[in-house]
Amino acid sequence: MSKIKENNPEYFTDWKYAPSPESKDHIRLQNRYELFINGKFVKPNSKKYFDTINPATEEKIAEIAEANEKDVDLAVTAAKNAYDKVWKKMPGKERAKYIYRIARMIQEKARELAVIETMDGGKAIRESRDIDVPLAANHFFYYAGWADKLEYAFPNRKPQSLGVAGQIIPWNFPLLMAAWKIAPALATGNTVVLKPAETTSLTALKLAEIIQESGLPEGVVNIVTGFGNTGAAIVNHANVNKVAFTGSTDVGKIIQKAIAGTNKKLTLELGGKAANIVFEDAPLDQAVEGIINGIFFNQGHVCCAGSRLLVQEGVAEILIRKLKDRMETLIVGDPLDKNTDIGAINSKEQLSKINEYIKIGTNEGAEIFQPSCSLPKKGFFCKPTLFLNTSQSHRVVQEEIFGPVLAVQTFRTVEEAIEKANNIPFGLSAGIWTDKGSKIFNMTSKMRAGVVWANTYNKFDPTSPFGGYKESGFGREGGLHGLAAYLNF
Numbered sequence: 001m002s003k004i005k006e007n008n009p010e011y012f013t014d015w016k017y018a019p020s021p022e023s024k025d026h027i028r029l030q031n032r033y034e035l036f037i038n039g040k041f042v043k044p045n046s047k048k049y050f051d052t053i054n055p056a057t058e059e060k061i062a063e064i065a066e067a068n069e070k071d072v073d074l075a076v077t078a079a080k081n082a083y084d085k086v087w088k089k090m091p092g093k094e095r096a097k098y099i100y101r102i103a104r105m106i107q108e109k110a111r112e113l114a115v116i117e118t119m120d121g122g123k124a125i126r127e128s129r130d131i132d133v134p135l136a137a138n139h140f141f142y143y144a145g146w147a148d149k150l151e152y153a154f155p156n157r158k159p160q161s162l163g164v165a166g167q168i169i170p171w172n173f174p175l176l177m178a179a180w181k182i183a184p185a186l187a188t189g190n191t192v193v194l195k196p197a198e199t200t201s202l203t204a205l206k207l208a209e210i211i212q213e214s215g216l217p218e219g220v221v222n223i224v225t226g227f228g229n230t231g232a233a234i235v236n237h238a239n240v241n242k243v244a245f246t247g248s249t250d251v252g253k254i255i256q257k258a259i260a261g262t263n264k265k266l267t268l269e270l271g272g273k274a275a276n277i278v279f280e281d282a283p284l285d286q287a288v289e290g291i292i293n294g295i296f297f298n299q300g301h302v303c304c305a306g307s308r309l310l311v312q313e314g315v316a317e318i319l320i321r322k323l324k325d326r327m328e329t330l331i332v333g334d335p336l337d338k339n340t341d342i343g344a345i346n347s348k349e350q351l352s353k354i355n356e357y358i359k360i361g362t363n364e365g366a367e368i369f370q371p372s373c374s375l376p377k378k379g380f381f382c383k384p385t386l387f388l389n390t391s392q393s394h395r396v397v398q399e400e401i402f403g404p405v406l407a408v409q410t411f412r413t414v415e416e417a418i419e420k421a422n423n424i425p426f427g428l429s430a431g432i433w434t435d436k437g438s439k440i441f442n443m444t445s446k447m448r449a450g451v452v453w454a455n456t457y458n459k460f461d462p463t464s465p466f467g468g469y470k471e472s473g474f475g476r477e478g479g480l481h482g483l484a485a486y487l488n489f
């Protein structure tokens, strides 16, 4: 039980929202999903299927085909044929029409996609409805606009497509990551073999249905489902010309080694351990909302999550008190409920990894704070967690936890904040909170991070590039930079 609750009994009387579950009546799901190869849904050569479950209920949703090397080969061959015979010859303005059509169809099916995303992956419906699905559509719209303007995007250079792009994506933003990968590849005239993560294949397969319905020429996009070895078969296929991967740093390293010495192009978007840095002159209530949004919404399943907090000493006490108060009000539970802030952890494995880190943090001597909320009996849930009094060498400060766990440190000077923020193996993002513009510019130029937000956090737009430094990977997605990753000059 938290001190705050004890101190303010009337503030936290048991006020609750009435349940407000999003309806599932409108969604269409099959019991079994096949592989999407050459424009058709086909049975896997492996003859194997695996279950995808709802992490909030532990119930099976559907069976998903497991692609083996033979299936991957069929998909890559389909993509290569489509590239050679159709897609690379098609004028940009014609390619754009298909990409626009896919964007519009995502918008038309937004409700269905949001509900399926939440059921399959566990994220709160508010996130999938307001962030994942609209941003996925926006990515297709944005890149559709570039398809016939590549010479203007890169003046005095001769942009040329690469061929077949092999794309492997994680489970934290299943549909959005598919959009980030597929949209720029198509706009630049490449064809695609994409593999979603094994716990969250459904929205990629719904996207396959959209792509089929859009009339996109057969084989231009192929979606194969399966585990790590399916991904490895894509990476290692001789006819794949470019690999784009988002996921763990460990697998990123395996992929980088696997393609060393080939002429495959590579972009890696890996882990992160971003700091929100709050200065004494910051708008504190706004900062608290940004911190909460940065690490707790979406269960901390965000590579650019603000999983560290650096707060200047003079405001540390008040900021942490405000943060604890706000954490007491967070609603953890049914991801389909529109009031839920923190949904289910994506898988049992991920939950045990997070719980392991919660033990590590406690054993390292950090002070733990969790709000007094209760967790649902079934499903994989985790309380939002603060670790106070952490030091730079603590594992909960250095390592990516990928859960709703925030490590808090204090600092005195600007230099100390920069030093602490940068002194980790990752460099994906950071957040600066201050009233002073000059401090923002100073900090943003000194952060070794791909994205720096000022007085906000986790804001995305297809026009702005995203990617990391150090062990967070290399290459950029989004914006003009995201086009260059799919072109030769």
Ligand code: NAI
Pocket (backbone or CB within 6 Å): 168, 169, 170, 171, 172, 195, 196, 197, 198, 226, 227, 228, 229, 230, 231, 232, 235, 246, 247, 248, 249, 251, 252, 254, 255, 269, 270, 271, 272, 302, 303, 350, 353, 400, 401, 402
């Ligand atoms: P992962 O990196 O194993 O999985 C990501 C994707 O890579 C999945 O589609 C998976 O099937 C595929 N994959 C796995 N092994 C492969 C291989 N050898 N070759 C090609 N593809 C392969 O991530 P996992 O195990 O699901 O999560 C572990 C940790 O990774 C998390 O706790 C988190 O710290 C981090 N992570 C980071 C993400 C990010 O966006 N930066 C996303 C997901 C996880």
Ligand code: MG
Pocket (backbone or CB within 6 Å): 052, 053, 054, 055, 119, 120, 121, 199, 200, 201
């Ligand atoms: Mg699932």
